[in-house]
Amino acid sequence: MNTVKHTMKLVSDEMSTSLMPFPVDKKLCYGWAQDIPRGGETILYTGCAYQLALLGHSYDRLIPLITKIKGIEKLKGLASKVITPSKDQVERSWQILRKMATILRKTGVEFGYLYEDEPYSGAILLEMGLIDEFKEVSKKVFSIFEKYNVKRVITVDPHTQYALLRGKEMNNTAIEIRSFYEMVGGFKASGVFTIHDSCLYSRFLGLRDAIRNIVRSSGINLIEDPMITGRDTSMCCGSPIAPVNYKVSDSIAKMRAESLKKLSPNVLVFCPFCYENLKAHVQVKDFMEVVNVE
Amino acid sequence: MSNWEIAVNRAIQNNVPRVYSVLEAHKYIEDMARKVREGKLKVLGNIEAYVEETLKSVKRTGGYGYYVATPEEAREIVLKIIGDRKRIILGKSMVAYEAGLREFLLEKGKEVWETDLGEFLIQLAEEPPSHIIGPAIHMTKEKVRELIKERLGEDPGESHEEIVKFVRNFLREKFLSAEVGITGANAVAADTGTIVLVENEGNIRMSSVVPPIHISITGVEKILPNLEYAMLESLVQSAYAGLYPPTYVNVTSGPSSTADIELKRVSPAHGPKEFHLILLDNGRVKASHDPILQEALLCIRCGRCHYHCPTYKAMGSGWGVPPYSGPMGAMWSYVVYGNKEQALLCCHSGACANVCPMKINIPKVIEYIKSLYFKG
Numbered sequence: 032m033n034t035v036k037h038t039m040k041l042v043s044d045e046m047s048t049s050l051m052p053f054p055v056d057k058k059l060c061y062g063w064a065q066d067i068p069r070g071g072e073t074i075l076y077t078g079c080a081y082q083l084a085l086l087g088h089s090y091d092r093l094i095p096l097i098t099k100i101k102g103i104e105k106l107k108g109l110a111s112k113v114i115t116p117s118k119d120q121v122e123r124s125w126q127i128l129r130k131m132a133t134i135l136r137k138t139g140v141e142f143g144y145l146y147e148d149e150p151y152s153g154a155i156l157l158e159m160g161l162i163d164e165f166k167e168v169s170k171k172v173f174s175i176f177e178k179y180n181v182k183r184v185i186t187v188d189p190h191t192q193y194a195l196l197r198g199k200e201m202n203n204t205a206i207e208i209r210s211f212y213e214m215v216g217g218f219k220a221s222g223v224f225t226i227h228d229s230c231l232y233s234r235f236l237g238l239r240d241a242i243r244n245i246v247r248s249s250g251i252n253l254i255e256d257p258m259i260t261g262r263d264t265s266m267c268c269g270s271p272i273a274p275v276n277y278k279v280s281d282s283i284a285k286m287r288a289e290s291l292k293k294l295s296p297n298v299l300v301f302c303p304f305c306y307e308n309l310k311a312h313v314q315v316k317d318f319m320e321v322v323n324v325e
Numbered sequence: 326m327s328n329w330e331i332a333v334n335r336a337i338q339n340n341v342p343r344v345y346s347v348l349e350a351h352k353y354i355e356d357m358a359r360k361v362r363e364g365k366l367k368v369l370g371n372i373e374a375y376v377e378e379t380l381k382s383v384k385r386t387g388g389y390g391y392y393v394a395t396p397e398e399a400r401e402i403v404l405k406i407i408g409d410r411k412r413i414i415l416g417k418s419m420v421a422y423e424a425g426l427r428e429f430l431l432e433k434g435k436e437v438w439e440t441d442l443g444e445f446l447i448q449l450a451e452e453p454p455s456h457i458i459g460p461a462i463h464m465t466k467e468k469v470r471e472l473i474k475e476r477l478g479e480d481p482g483e484s485h486e487e488i489v490k491f492v493r494n495f496l497r498e499k500f501l502s503a504e505v506g507i508t509g510a511n512a513v514a515a516d517t518g519t520i521v522l523v524e525n526e527g528n529i530r531m532s533s534v535v536p537p538i539h540i541s542i543t544g545v546e547k548i549l550p551n552l553e554y555a556m557l558e559s560l561v562q563s564a565y566a567g568l569y570p571p572t573y574v575n576v577t578s579g580p581s582s583t584a585d586i587e588l589k590r591v592s593p594a595h596g597p598k599e600f601h602l603i604l605l606d607n608g609r610v611k612a613s614h615d616p617i618l619q620e621a622l623l624c625i626r627c628g629r630c631h632y633h634c635p636t637y638k639a640m641g642s643g644w645g646v647p648p649y650s651g652p653m654g655a656m657w658s659y660v661v662y663g664n665k666e667q668a669l670l671c672c673h674s675g676a677c678a679n680v681c682p683m684k685i686n687i688p689k690v691i692e693y694i695k696s697l698y699f700k701g
Contacts, residue, residue: 035669039699158673160695234675264341267635267674275669283635283672286330 035159035275042155043164050150050171052083053090059083059116061146063125067132070179071143075132078152078191081124084303085116091273091280124303127319131187131211134324138215142185150175154194158271169198176206183207185214189231189238189302196236212242212301218249218322225254225294227287227309228265229302242301249322254294266290270304280308288312329463329641336462337632343567344629344680354564357557358682364554365546365623365683368515369613375515375548376604382518386579387592388600390518392545396424399542399605403507404433406540406601410504416522416532417441418509419457419626420543420605422648423661426507438499440528442492449476453647457654458566458628463641496528506532506597510543511562511625512555513602517578519552520602523559525572533577539597541577545604546613546622552576558625565627565682612660617693621656623683628653630677630687636670644670652677652687656694665698 042052051057060079067075135142153168172195176184184206186192195208212232226246233239239262246253258264269283288309291298298315300306309315326334348354368375376392383390393399403426407413413435415421427448430437439448443461447454450472454460464472469488473481481491508529510520520541522529533539549555556574563571581596592598612618631637631651636644645654646662655671658664668691677687 036699159699160668160692161699162692162696163700230672230674230676234679258338258341263633263676263679265676266638267672269635269639269672271672272636272670279636279639279670282639286638287635 038274039156039159039161042159043161046151046153046156046164046168050168051079052151052155053086053114055079055083055086056115057147059121061144061149062121063128064132064144064146065129067142067144069143069146070181071141072181073140073142073183073185074176074179074181075135075142075144076149076184076186076191076195077128078154078186078188078194079149080152080154080188080191081128081303082121083151084307085120085124086114087270087273087304087307089114091277123320127303127317128187130319130322130324134215134218134322135185135211137324140185140214145175145179148175148179152191152194153198154190155274157194157197158190159274165194165198166201169194170202173198173202173204173206177204181206183209185209185211187211188304189229189236190304193231193235210236210238212238212245216245216248218245220246220249220251220318220322222297222321223252223254223295224297224299224316224321225291226260226299227268227291227305227315228260229300229305230265230267232301233262233265246299246318251299251321253299256294259290259294268300268302268305268308270308273308281311284308285312328465328468332463332465332468333638333641335465336456336459337638340567341632344565347564347567347569351564351569354561354569358561358565361549361554361558361561361625362623362683364549364551364558367550368548369546369619369622372545372548372610372613375550376545378515379513379518379548379602379604382514382516383579383600383602384518386518386600387582388518388579388602390602390604392604392606394606396605396607399424399603400426400429402601402603403430403540403542406538406599407435407505410538411436412499412503413437413505413507414499414503414532414536415439415441415444416506416508416529417444417458417460417524418507418542419454419648420509421507422454423607424542424605426542438496438503440496440500440526440532441524442489442526442528445492445496446472449473453642455642455650456628456631457626457648457650460648500528500531500535503532503536505538505540506534506536507540507542508533510541510547510602512558513543513548513604514550514552514555515548516551518602519555519576519578521552521555521559522575522577523563523571523573524575525568527573530573530575533575534581534596537593537597538599538601539577539580540601540603542603542605544609545606546609546624548604561682562625562627565625565629565680567629608661608663617690618656618660620685621653621660621690623685624653624657624681625683626653627682629680629682633674633676633680635672635674640670652691656687656690659694659697665694668694669698671695
């Protein structure tokens with residue numbers, strides 16, 4: 032477990048200097064954005080979650096090994112060159128974000144974006160339990176929002192939403208934090224799916240019913256079972272503990288996928304980390320990949 | 326699928342729907358749970374005073390009460406009470422496990438038998454408990470059959486019923502010849518010094534009544550302000566464990582007694598001549614002074630959180646320091662063993678908090694323990 036301490040020290044140090052959890056080419060985070068005004072009272076905030084999720088598994092597997100190398104901190108610049116997602120992966124995550132932006136626009140929401148100034152939310156620090164470090168990072172995140180006179184932040188994934196809400200509480204700020212899924216509706220989609228709930232959306236953020244309503248009213252035939260997709264029976268994908276124990280994280284994902292497959296071979300998710308953890312074990316789609324925006 | 330996955334899936338399928346239907350059928354249980362939480366918070370706000378009151382009450386009923394700070398002290402007192410007696414039976418007690426009592430007594434040359442079926446099986450297997458109230462849930466019935474054949478040299482049969490019948494026959498003589506019975510306590514009433522034990526097998530009733538000496542060992546956090554709260558606790562525990570109504574609720578206040586001659590109450594009568602209550606601290610009092618950790622002490626050991634937890638489902642008893650596993654175990658591994666690392670394996674899925682009868686915000690407590698880990 033000392034490796035975890037070392038790993039999180041690296042993450043925490045990186046956060047305090049670059050506001051990113053690990054070395055990354057920032058174009059990966061903002062390259063998706065087209066024709067969105069910079070800044071504004073309302074911003075779409077990705078927290079780079081969809082984009083960084085692509086790298087999570089590589090780091091989860093690699094960091095325990097490389098932290099054993101003395102002086103590895105000095106070589107961190109190399110990591111952003113060596114650990115890169117495939118073009119297809121990047122394109123997929125960018126398409127999801129572009130679709131979210133399009134949907135927001137169609138809903139009549141005016142919003143801007145912070146491009147290269149958009150920081151990571153610090154969610155990994157919070158979820159791993161580095162509360163003091165998270166507070167520090169969160170303070171910096173909110174000060175960036177304040178610099179841009181942001182009044183409302185729209186998040187696109189559950190981990191960022193949760194991190195910002197916790198940060199809001201700690202920083203005592205009036206900035207409004209809203210989830211994309213609280214603001215949109217009227218989707219059109221088809222197909223037969225079961226649903227894998229994000230634990231955060233479902234049990235911490237009160238969005239379980241809102242998300243179900245969105246899916247059901249879209250035209251999707253949603254297959255559920257109270258023992259598999261119930262409010263308190265739906266299990267986690269295992270992603271949050273990947274930095275601590277990759278093997279256990281993956282066995283949780285496998286068990287979860289096996290349960291879901293009993294209902295349908297096609298699984299809908301609403302979180303990029305759930306997607307990444309489950310995809311090796313079941314056919315999984317982000318909801319944004321199945322909705323039609325035309 | 327591994328043996329563990331088969332076993333835990335069977336346990337979940339058997340238990341989870343049953344708890345939901347118990348709660349649906351008996352709406353008053355949720356009110357009782359709220360009341361138990363209220364009672365437990367009262368005690369945790371001033372635990373030292375309640376320990377003192379409990380010990381005085383035990384004395385008043387003719388029993389002997391002890392507060393012990395450490396497992397070592399608990400073991401010493403137990404040994405002193407047992408003296409030269411040889412044959413000991415244990416009713417299920419996780420605090421006895423925490424105190425290392427069975428191994429200790431075996432080392433001292435005593436003949437010790439666990440009488441709860443699950444505990445009996447893990448004693449035979451020399452394994453730690455895999456669940457706070459279902460210590461042998463990691464064993465499939467096929468595994469149990471093999472274990473009994475291997476350790477006791479007899480085939481108990483294939484079905485659940487046959488296996489239970491075999492163990493019942495095996496333990497019968499142990500109950501009747503035991504000189505000391507050691508149990509835990511689900512709840513302890515401060516005002517009367519009464520312990521309340523809930524069970525289904527009948528082993529606790531026999532362990533606490535048949536031998537001439539009854540020792541109950543439990544944690545200080547099991548104290549409730551009075552007998553009303555303590556009775557409610559036992560019912561709530563059994564409901565959230567999915568075993569409602571419980572087959573037996575045992576209420577013990579001191580040694581056996583009778584007032585059948587001129588209504589003069591004398592002791593002993595048919596049951597134990599001596600009753601001893603050992604209240605173990607082992608980090609609990611310190612935790613009660615910490616506003617976040619205090620929540621962990623509200624746990625009534627129903628074991629429901631385990632069945633809703635992804636990490637427990639993947640790791641079983643490998644998550645937590647025995648006998649404490651699962652979400653409650655991640656908290657308790659820190660409270661009594663100072664182990665912070667177990668908390669790191671929490672996925673913060675949050676289902677544990679939703680299903681907890683005491684409404685413990687388990688993810689919050691675990692987040693706090695994680696933060697202590699990183700602080701040093």
